[in-house]
Amino acid sequence: MKRAAWATASVIPTPVELLALIVGLWFAVYVAGPRAGLAVGAVGAAVMLASWRRTRRGAQAGRGVSSARLGWAIGAALFAVVLPGVAKSTFAVSLMDRALVVSLIVLSLNLVTGYTGQISIGHAALLGIGAYAAAIATGQGHLSIVLAVAIGAAATAAVGLLIGVPALRLRGHYLGLVTLAITVAFPEVLQVHELEKYTGSFNGLSEFSRAFGPPVSWHWLTSERWHYFVGLLVLLVAIWLVSNLVRSAAGRALTATRDDENAATAMGVDIALVKISAFVVSAALAGVAGGLWFLLNNRSVAPDGFTLTQSIEFLLAMVIGGRASILGSILGGFFLVYIYQQGVQAFSSAFQSGSRNWADVLVVALITVLVLLWFSRRSVLPRTTRSFMARPASPVTRAGLVTGAVVVAAVIAVGVLAGLRFITSTFLNVVALQPAFAGAAVLLVVLAMPGGLAGFTRDLDALSWAEVGEWLHGRIVPGGVGADEQTRGVSRERERVSSG
Amino acid sequence: MTQLLQQTITGALTGSVYAVVGLGLVVIAQATEIINFGQAAMGTFVTFIAWSLLLRLPYPAGFLLGTIVAFVVGALVERLVIRMVPEKERTGLNPLIVTLGLLFVFYGLTVGIYGGQPHPFPQPFAGPPIDLHGVHIGRASLYLFGVSLALVLALYLLFRHTRLGLVLRATAANRTAAELAGVPTDRMMMLAWGLGIACAGVAGMLLAQLLSLTPNMMDVVLVFAFAAAVVGGLDSMVGTLVGGVLLGVLQSLTGVYLGNVVRWLHLPFNIAQPQQYRDLIALVVIVVLLIVRPQGLFGRKRVVKL
Numbered sequence: 001m002k003r004a005a006w007a008t009a010s011v012i013p014t015p016v017e018l019l020a021l022i023v024g025l026w027f028a029v030y031v032a033g034p035r036a037g038l039a040v041g042a043v044g045a046a047v048m049l050a051s052w053r054r055t056r057r058g059a060q061a062g063r064g065v066s067s068a069r070l071g072w073a074i075g076a077a078l079f080a081v082v083l084p085g086v087a088k089s090t091f092a093v094s095l096m097d098r099a100l101v102v103s104l105i106v107l108s109l110n111l112v113t114g115y116t117g118q119i120s121i122g123h124a125a126l127l128g129i130g131a132y133a134a135a136i137a138t139g140q141g142h143l144s145i146v147l148a149v150a151i152g153a154a155a156t157a158a159v160g161l162l163i164g165v166p167a168l169r170l171r172g173h174y175l176g177l178v179t180l181a182i183t184v185a186f187p188e189v190l191q192v193h194e195l196e197k198y199t200g201s202f203n204g205l206s207e208f209s210r211a212f213g214p215p216v217s218w219h220w221l222t223s224e225r226w227h228y229f230v231g232l233l234v235l236l237v238a239i240w241l242v243s244n245l246v247r248s249a250a251g252r253a254l255t256a257t258r259d260d261e262n263a264a265t266a267m268g269v270d271i272a273l274v275k276i277s278a279f280v281v282s283a284a285l286a287g288v289a290g291g292l293w294f295l296l297n298n299r300s301v302a303p304d305g306f307t308l309t310q311s312i313e314f315l316l317a318m319v320i321g322g323r324a325s326i327l328g329s330i331l332g333g334f335f336l337v338y339i340y341q342q343g344v345q346a347f348s349s350a351f352q353s354g355s356r357n358w359a360d361v362l363v364v365a366l367i368t369v370l371v372l373l374w375f376s377r378r379s380v381l382p383r384t385t386r387s388f389m390a391r392p393a394s395p396v397t398r399a400g401l402v403t404g405a406v407v408v409a410a411v412i413a414v415g416v417l418a419g420l421r422f423i424t425s426t427f428l429n430v431v432a433l434q435p436a437f438a439g440a441a442v443l444l445v446v447l448a449m450p451g452g453l454a455g456f457t458r459d460l461d462a463l464s465w466a467e468v469g470e471w472l473h474g475r476i477v478p479g480g481v482g483a484d485e486q487t488r489g490v491s492r493e494r495e496r497v498s499s500g
Numbered sequence: 501m502t503q504l505l506q507q508t509i510t511g512a513l514t515g516s517v518y519a520v521v522g523l524g525l526v527v528i529a530q531a532t533e534i535i536n537f538g539q540a541a542m543g544t545f546v547t548f549i550a551w552s553l554l555l556r557l558p559y560p561a562g563f564l565l566g567t568i569v570a571f572v573v574g575a576l577v578e579r580l581v582i583r584m585v586p587e588k589e590r591t592g593l594n595p596l597i598v599t600l601g602l603l604f605v606f607y608g609l610t611v612g613i614y615g616g617q618p619h620p621f622p623q624p625f626a627g628p629p630i631d632l633h634g635v636h637i638g639r640a641s642l643y644l645f646g647v648s649l650a651l652v653l654a655l656y657l658l659f660r661h662t663r664l665g666l667v668l669r670a671t672a673a674n675r676t677a678a679e680l681a682g683v684p685t686d687r688m689m690m691l692a693w694g695l696g697i698a699c700a701g702v703a704g705m706l707l708a709q710l711l712s713l714t715p716n717m718m719d720v721v722l723v724f725a726f727a728a729a730v731v732g733g734l735d736s737m738v739g740t741l742v743g744g745v746l747l748g749v750l751q752s753l754t755g756v757y758l759g760n761v762v763r764w765l766h767l768p769f770n771i772a773q774p775q776q777y778r779d780l781i782a783l784v785v786i787v788v789l790l791i792v793r794p795q796g797l798f799g800r801k802r803v804v805k806l
Contacts, residue, residue, distance in 0.1 A: 119593055121600075166791045173535040174794055176596055177726050178787050180537075184723050185783045192780070193773045258592075308719060312600050319597050429612050436608025442601040446594055447584050 013049065015468045016460045021045050028083060030338075031096065036086040040078055048075030084228050085220065093224040094296065095337060100231040101292045103333025104238055106318050107326065108285035113315070114323035115246055116278040117258025118167050122179035123314050125186035126283050128306030130156045130290020132190070132205070135301045136198060139207040149291030153284045160283020164276040183311045187303040204302030212295055231292050238285055243326055245281070254278055255324065309435070313340070316442045322454025331453040344437050348430040360417060367413035372405060402473065502634045507752045513641035515748015516648035517707050519741040521718070521725030522732070523655055524699030529734050530672040531692030534582065534595040538602035539725070540718035542577070543700030545606045546570040547708050547717075548614045550701070551621060559624045563705060570701025571694040577602065578693035583686070610715045621708035644706040648741075651702060655695070656737045668692060720779055727786040731797050739797065747782055754781040 013021060028041025051071030087093045109123045130152040137148035166178045190199045199205065214226035245251050256264035257274045265271055294301055313336060321332020350359035424430050449456055463471070521539060528536050536542075550566030557565065585598060625643050629636040659665035670678040671688040679685050703725075704718060711717055724747050731746070732739020758774035758781065771777065789797075 113593065117592060119596055166787065169791055170794055172593070173596065174730070174790055176535070176537070177723070177730070178790055180726075181723050181783045181786050184720055185780055188776070188780055192776050194769065194771065312604060315597070315600060316604065323593075427613055429615065432615065433608045433612035435604040436606075436612060439601040439604030439606075439608060443581060443598060443605070446589070446598055446601070450589060450594075 012465070015463055015465060016457060017049050017052070019457075019460065021049065024048075024079070027338075028079070031083055031088070031092045032086045033088040036088075037083075040082050040086060044075045044078030044082075046075075047071050047078070051075060080232055081229075084225055090222065090224045093222075093228055095342070097224065097228040097231050097292075097296055099334045099337040100228070100235045101289050101296055101333075102314075102317070102336050103330045104231075104235050104289040104292065105286055105314055106321060106332045106336070107235075107238060107242060107329035108282045108289065109314050109318050110321075110324065110326075110329045110332075111242060111245075111254075111285070112278045112282035114318060114325070114328070115251070115254045115258065116275065118275055118278065119172065119176045120163075120179045120279075120282075121176055121308070121311050121315060122163065122182040122186075123286055124306045124308070124310035125183045126156050126159065126286035127290045127293060127310070128186055128190075128301070128303075129159055130287030131294040131301045131306070132199060132290075133287070134291040134294045135205040135207055135299070138299070139205055140198070145212040145291075145295065149288060152291045152294075153287035156287025156290060157280050157284040160279040160281075160286075161276065163283070164279030167275045167279060168272050179311075180308070183308045187307055190303040199303075202303055204300060204305075206298075206300040208299060212299070227292075227295050230295070234288060234292060238288070239326055239330075242285075246324075246326075250274075250277075258324075313438065316438050319442050320445050320452055322452030325452070325454040327457070328452050328454035331457075335453065340434075340438050340441075344434050345431070348433065352424065352430045354421075354425065363417050363420065364410065364413045367416050368406065368409045371409035371412050375405065375409070398473075503756070504753075506635045507756050508749050509635060509637060510641065511749035511752025512745045513637070513645045513748070514710065514752065515728075515745040516645045516741070517703050517710075517744070518721060518724040518728045518747055519744025520648045520651055520699055520703040520706070521721055522728035522740040522744055523652060523737060524696040524703070525725060525729045526732065526734060526737065526740055527655065527692055527699065528696035529729070531668055532578075532582065532689055533672075534590075534599065535726070535734075536602070536696065537596065537599040537722070538606060539696070539700045540722035541603045541606040541610070542573060542697050543570070543704035544715060544718050545610045546573060546697070546701035547621075547704030547713060548610055548715075550705050551619060551708070551713055552614075554622050559622055562622075563624075566701055566705055567698050571698040573701075574697025575690040575694035577697070578690045582693065583689070607715060614715070616715055618712040618714045621705070621713050623709055640709045644709065647702065647706060651699065652737055652741045655699075659737065664691075723786065724782060727782075727789070730786075730790065730794075733795055733797075743797070747785075750785060751778045751782050754778050 024045040025038065025041040028044070029037035031037060032040060048071070051069070054071065055069075084093045084096055087096070105123060105127055108126075109120060112118050112120050130149075133152035133155040134145070134148040137143045137151045138145055141148070141151075143151070163179065163182065167175050170178060189195070190204075191201050193201075195201075211223075212227070213223050214221040246254065253264065253269045253274050256267065256269055257271050261271055264274075293305075297305070317332035317336040317340070318329065319332075320335055321330070322328020347359050347362065350357050351363070445452055451458065460468075521543065524539055524543075525536060528534060528539075546566060546569055549569050550562055553565050554562035581598065581602065582595075585594060623640055625639040627639050629638045630642065657665075659669060667678070667683050668688055668691065670681070670683055671685045671692075675685050678688075703721075707717065707721065725744070728740050728743035728747055731743025732741075755775045755778040758777050759771040762769065762771045
């Protein structure tokens with residue numbers, strides 16, 4: 001591998017840096033509009049990338065990296081603090097807040113499912129218990145919000161203890177069934193007649209009167225921004241706690257339990273204790289997330305916010321973000337809010353509108369890539385074509401081949417687009433199709449990218465431009481130079497990541 | 501007394517649908533060791549297809565075509581999705597996550613194509629309920645029970661008394677050995693998924709007559725079907741039927757008598773609307789059953805050798 005390339009500190013960003021740059025800039029522009037977004041995003045991303053390189057080089061040379069840490073802090077602060085300050089609307093701020101809360105719930109799910117291997121399809125119910133407990137404590141108990149959130153966390157932790165008990169006797173599907181039953185039961189419990197005076201039945205509870213405004217009355221610090229900063233603080237604390245936990249002996253006991261219960265027992269791990277405490281800690285985090293959720297939704301809760309669909313969405317977000325990874329939890333949370341909810345909605349309404357627009361371009365690009373990937377599976381083409389393409393060729397011929405492949409794929413993609421247009425104009429409503437996108441995404445992740453987005457970032461991090469170029473060439477031209485070696489190299493890398 | 505009998509019979513008839521969905525789960529779990537959490541969503545999707553067919557076709561033809569479509573959908577899902585998961589990735593949570601992904605895919609397709617509004621489903625035997633000495637039995641429920649029973653019997657005969665069933669069971673018991681004996685295990689997997697989803701489709705079409713057809717009609721049914729299958733230890737057809745019927749009876753009786761039971765026990769609260777507790781009590785029983793006897797009422801404890 002070309003680790004040494006870091007030390008030369010070229011001005012050209014490496015593949016992963018370029019990707020991070022594009023995503024960061026796009027996000028900043030999405031939140032704050034083109035002018036402020038570009039300014040904040042560019043400065044923040046540049047500072048963070050520079051510090052990233054310094055950290056890497058410092059780590060290589062065994063030097064201290066305090067200046068790099070400062071850079072990290074400045075860059076991160078630009079994104080996390082200045083960006084909501086210059087956001088173009090209050091909606092953009094509350095969307096960021098939502099992403100933070102969802103990240104927190106995905107993180108808590110990751111602790112119990114990703115790290116400990118105990119499936120939970122019940123995290124929406126845990127979130128709901130936290131939210132309802134906070135709502136009841138503020139509304140009927142007249143407590144302050146901070147105390148209410150703490151009570152919510154405690155109540156949810158107690159429920160986590162209850163769920164942890166079946167987990168001692170049940171594995172895999174059976175535990176899935178129990179947590180599934182809890183998720184299905186939760187909204188029904190809330191609507192039971194006898195509990196109506198506490199839970200407000202299907203209308204839920206609205207505690208508008210119990211404001212949780214900022215402590216100082218600055219014009220700048222709107223209540224959305226205040227909620228966002230509280231959420232940010234809570235998420236940072238949770239990340240700090242979880243990252244410490246998973247790196248400690250207790251954390252290794254979690255992964256040992258997931259990988260092989262017998263082996264873990266043999267090494268002296270108390271599996272029962274591990275599972276129960278994983279459920280309790282995870283539930284407590286979910287309870288805190290529930291309290292934040294209550295704040296986020298204008299201090300109101302309703303049973304239809306905590307359904308089976310939500311539970312599965314969190315699980316899918318965890319898998320797409322990356323199992324057993326803190327970065328993966330954050331990526332999963334942001335994926336769920338910005339790509340799955342906002343992005344897919346924007347895309348499908350644009351596509352449904354029928355006129356030619358960016359959605360069409362996106363579809364054509366996506367299908368082109370898929371067709372190219374499909375062609376690169378060597379068995380698709382007849383052998384003579386393959387051997388012709390595999391022959392050593394001049395750069396011009398090779399460039400021609402690549403262009404030809406791309407053109408053919410693009411033509412196919414345009415054809416597919418026409419077919420899709422026909423289907424959507426006759427009987428398919430793309431806007432309602434939303435869950436299918438998440439389902440398809442998670443299937444793709446399990447089939448092709450077991451490490452999720454976090455694993456993908458790690459894989460990409462290990463590659464230089466030359467390697468990416470070779471890989472792409474191998475993908476576009478069937479049997480192209482180095483196609484096989486490269487794919488094998490990547491999959492080996494993946495194995496290392498997923499097993500390690 | 502008549503009311504008790506009435507409720508028991510109604511519950512048993514409804515419960516047989518749980519058994520049919522559960523049977524589908526058992527067939528798939530037997531052959532592939534995967535519990536299909538997408539079963540209900542796939543069944544609902546097929547039911548919507550059958551519904552659109554039935555707008556133009558007579559009932560028997562539509563029902564049969566619907567079942568065939570379900571079989572094809574199941575077989576395709578196995579071929580295109582399940583088989584693509586590499587053998588070494590089929591451990592841990594991956595199969596579960598894949599089937600949850602399928603749940604979302606099929607739910608999304610259903611809503612995307614047919615929308616969220618409820619639709620009435622055609623009834624083959626419309627008419628007033630049959631009166632047996634004061635016990636009223638709906639024709640739709642009776643028909644539903646008949647089809648369920650026939651399906652259980654057919655699957656039982658298939659698995660126990662035909663060569664194909666033997667081969668399917670061999671695939672489930674030991675895939676490598678079956679392969680060495682010349683069994684096309686890949687095709688058997690497709691067959692098992694086809695049969696499993698066909699069960700889900702039939703159950704969907706039966707259930708849609710009782711409830712109205714909506715995209716999440718079968719969400720709760722999945723839990724009950726799963727529970728019915730667990731009562732049978734996930735490998736017994738008859739056990740699944742018994743489990744489904746028991747659950748149906750429990751639900752039906754809860755819906756009427758829970759208030760009386762609470763009063764009789766002198767508990768410090770009152771139940772005004774026992775109907776609301778139908779699903780809840782059943783879910784509680786499922787959770788307790790799972791904790792107390794994870795191997796099911798009829799299943800044997802599996803001993804895993806290291």
